[in-house]
Amino acid sequence: MNQPTEPKADKSGVRRHNLSLVLRTVHEAGETTRAAVAARVGLTRPAVSSLVEQLLDLGLLMESGKTFSGQAGRPGTVLKPADTGPAGLGVEINVAYVTACVVDLTGTDRVRHTEHLDNRAAGAGEVLARAARIAAGALVEAAGLGLVPAGAGLALPGLVSGGTVRQAPNLGWNDVPAERLFADALAALRPATAGLPVASDNEANSAALAELWFGSLGEVRTFLHLTGEIGVGGAIVVHGELLRGAHGFAGEIGHTVVDAEGPRCRCGSRGCLEQYAGQAALLASAGAAGVPDLARRA
Ligand SMILES: [Zn+2]
Incomplete structure (x- = not known):
């Protein structure tokens, strides 16, 4: 999995694999150079430079002004994961609060909005509309930081499967299509999020994956x-x-x-x-x- 793929029939597939390999290598290093990435992944310097250019154009990597003397070759410009551009939207609906956060590609929580309210007193549609409103507010602040959501995760206090809350006893929800209701409410507030991929899961499952x-x-x-x-x-x-x-x-x-x-x-x-x-x-x-x-x- 960490090996570069040799050119085969499917060139775009190979390039995609190598882009992913270079991106992951920069993320693991935090700050590195093209030469160090080339040495690490076993591709040539020109090949890595070409891949890095594409990742810079896509806004997935950024360069910092300082140079960095590695063991191999001339000092190079420092590469690091971009802290603007694509970001993740995380939303947690709990019994007594709703939180929306926006996390950049470095894994840093850049925006976090929490509202404490009693979600038991409202219907599912109203609670999901509240969550969308809080998320939309977080996205407005994130846009000011140059962050654009690439996908959303919805953590819910109940049994969740197929985008639907099968049962959430503390909220009184049964068979609530939470993903769809949230996505529709968010798109109504921020049309640019129409079609944004939304994934949902139980809040403890989501927290366990975050720990992992x-x-x-x-x-x-x-x-x-x-x-x-x-x-x-x-x-x-x-x-x-x-x-x-x-x-x-x-x-x-x-x-x-x-x-x-x-x-x-x-x-x-x-x-x-x-x-x-x-x-x-x-x-x-x-x-x-x-x-x-x-x-x-x-
Ligand atoms: Zn019980």
């Missing part, structure tokens, strides 16, 4: 990620892959029944883990049940 790809776990590739807010969620990563399970909902431990005679849960069952370890239960057992906005004050 960008977190501080180092070589750890097998772990359980737990989230605890108003709901309790979990995700299992095994050998660097998210374990989805037979029905796609592996790791969702919040509605595991701890005590079949326990208190009634919003999911319709009794004695779910969330009734003991969720935010409302913890606040009640701490004698602070009347402090609903504790998380906001933290």
Whole structure:
């Protein structure tokens, strides 16, 4: 996978592979030079220079003014991942807040807007319209920084498959086509986002993937990620892959029944883990049940 591909019949496929290899090499290095990239990937200097020119034209790499003396050849201009241009839009809808962020190609969170509001009190369409409004605000600020969304990720507090929230007991959602509703609402506010790819998943799964790809776990590739807010969620990563399970909902431990005679849960069952370890239960057992906005004050 890290080897350059020799020219074969499909030249555009080879070039695409080599562009990706050079881009990944610059990302891994942070700051580097054409000569160092060539030495690393095993392509010639002219070949790497041509690939780098295309990546500069596409706005995926940038040059900094300083030069950098590597081991090989003359000092070269420093190359680094672009901090303008293509960016990712991340949106999390939780029970008590909505957050939208814009992340640049270096992985830096450049814009982050959070609004605390009770999403239980509104219907799914209204909540997704709120999320689109907050996302649109974040995109306006991002545009001022020269960032353009290339795709969006939607993290949702429930069981998600095929772009639809199958069940989100804490929001009272069943079979809500969240991806489509969000994309339509965002495109209505910012027509330039029409057709923007949107991917959605459970918030604990999304958080576990973020830990896997960008977190501080180092070589750890097998772990359980737990989230605890108003709901309790979990995700299992095994050998660097998210374990989805037979029905796609592996790791969702919040509605595991701890005590079949326990208190009634919003999911319709009794004695779910969330009734003991969720935010409302913890606040009640701490004698602070009347402090609903504790998380906001933290
Ligand atoms: Zn439950």
